[in-house]
Amino acid sequence: MSNRLMLALDVGGTFTKGCIIDHHQILTSTIKKYHTYSYLDADAILNNFKLIIEGFFYQYLRDHNKKNINQLNIGLTFPGPFDYQKGISYVKGVGKFEALYEMNIREEILKRLLAAKLPVNDQINIRFENDCRLFGIGVSEELSAKRLICLTIGTGLGSAFLDKGQILKNRKGIPPGGYLYQVPYEISIVDDYFSIRGILKLASSKGVDINRYNTVKDISLLAKEKNDPALQTFETFGNKLAEMLEPYIQSFQPDKIVIGGQISKSFNLFGNALQKIAQQHNIEAIAMKDELYYTFKGIDIIFNNDDN
Missing domain, CATH: 3.30.420.40 (ATPase, nucleotide binding domain)
Structure with a gap:
């Protein structure tokens, strides 16, 4: 059995909704809603994403009595305009995510997760796509x-x-x-x-x-x-x-x-x-x-x- 964890985040300008997906089953009991704080500076927004991901990650370990996983997959929706393949935001002039303009959000989130030293044995993968x-x-x-x-x-x-x-x-x-x-x-x-x-x-x-x-x-x-x-x-x-x-x-x-x-x-x-x-x-x-x-x-x- 593959020791992988899938986290899904639907990022909006006001709220971010997320859940744990285990072996292609959406665990509806884990669905939560968080403030996105999209009007704050880049560090605050990105650290908030890191905290949300960490929360789901350690909840999964506790609920399944695991000490680590081999692979962490994180899928995020994100408002456009956005380069979903590269993970770069071009949102500007709407009062939300201004601080992330032209920033590679994939690299920034990954950097913070690696610094947090999550017990992931192999790799962390992050993907973005349009919500619709x-x-x-x-x-x-x-x-x-x-x-x-x-x-x-x-x-x-x-x-x-x-x-x-x-x-x-x-x-x-x-x-x-x-x-x-x-x-x-x-x-x-x-x-x-x-x-x-x-x-x-x-x-x-x-x-x-x-x-x-x-x-x-x-x-x-x-x-x-x-x-x-x-x-x-x-x-x-x-x-x-x-x-x-x-x-x-x-x-x-x-x-x-x-x-x-x-x-x-x-x-x-x-x-x-x-x-x-x-x-x-x-x-x-x-x-x-x-x-x-x-x-x-x-x-x-x-x-x-x-x-x-």
Whole structure:
């Protein structure tokens, strides 16, 4: 039996969520949420990552009565722009991770873990990837569909185009890198419309008092109470989402469209238009509400694929 440990971290600007994965099983009882402290200096941010990793590492040793392991694999999602292959952050001008700009985060975390002298006999491997891509990889293993368009809608819009579980980055019919967020839409870009801030702005234009109802959850609860401005907000959001996606449905011809992220919980309020467009193309549009689970699953899969 291989003496390896897999840790998964989903890094956000406010919180970092993590878990232990043991022999390809996500140990849901180990899932924890930590403050990221992305507004602090580089040492503070990086040392916080080190402490989170150490905490999971020693928890695993205690729970399994081990003194050491042979190999430690750590998979992290990280907000973009980011060079996921090299581990370099290019996040700038958003008030988060400013201190890590152009820094090789893989080398910095590894340096701190080696200095901590964790009882790892062989090696420590660190990989980074976009959270929506990992969500897509995790989902694709469960669904029988070969070609997927996956979206995660939250602080921004994440997107991934997959064929047989493989992420597509440069192919005719999809945006560069598979990233929809920066595609021009109306008077701005996609990210400004299909995100939490996009919904709040839309809700305000429909007459919702966003000083009082200032979260998507608040507006969704209003909609469930048959509040007309709130219902119109989600209906318009869904119509615009379908309109934005239809050219990619036509050019990529997916088998399924999968929605994840915080806003997926309100799919019953905005999904009708997207499902209608999908049906016209003989495909299906669905919501997968446990985004974090599939993201962690994706982290495990990319390491497993490296080993094969």
